[in-house]
Amino acid sequence: MQPLEVLVYPHPALRRGGQPVTVFDQALRDLAARMLGSMYEEVGCGLAAPQVGIDQKLLVLNPSGDESKPEEELTLVNPKITKKKGREWDEEGCLSFPGVRAEVERHIDITISYQDLTGAAQTLKANGWLARVIQHEMDHLEGVLMVDRLSTADKLRVRPELEKMEQRFARS
Ligand SMILES: [Zn+2]
Numbered sequence: 001m002q003p004l005e006v007l008v009y010p011h012p013a014l015r016r017g018g019q020p021v022t023v024f025d026q027a028l029r030d031l032a033a034r035m036l037g038s039m040y041e042e043v044g045c046g047l048a049a050p051q052v053g054i055d056q057k058l059l060v061l062n063p064s065g066d067e068s069k070p071e072e073e074l075t076l077v078n079p080k081i082t083k084k085k086g087r088e089w090d091e092e093g094c095l096s097f098p099g100v101r102a103e104v105e106r107h108i109d110i111t112i113s114y115q116d117l118t119g120a121a122q123t124l125k126a127n128g129w130l131a132r133v134i135q136h137e138m139d140h141l142e143g144v145l146m147v148d149r150l151s152t153a154d155k156l157r158v159r160p161e162l163e164k165m166e167q168r169f170a171r172s
Pocket of ligand 1: 095096136137
């Protein structure tokens, strides 16, 4: 299966977010499988459809980032947070911001409702790192990026790196 290109900041598709998925067909399953392949190839632990230029509310993740642990893979379609508790700051990265690491505040405990690849309704409780990865990827579905959520100090710290990316994108 051909890997998908992961779009890098400031590609405008990253700001478009995703539309609700309404068709649960083989093409959707193929897309999810290709997204997982790209995620492992880029050494990430989550990838949302807008990051590969597809405006659908679909994301894949594996909190371990370890391809040999497929039992930890999750594919979430049309996810919604239905309960949330607590907040904490911790470090994150993003495949659309290569080399950028920064602390982001997320809910510690969440409950989400979502659909699986067959369209069946599911619920999931998550906490800690898994909850963080889910919230990060769900932001992508709304066109929100981790750099939007940084402390003022970190926004200043990463500014030169973002400017480099903006220049590279303008030249490409
Ligand atoms: Zn990301």
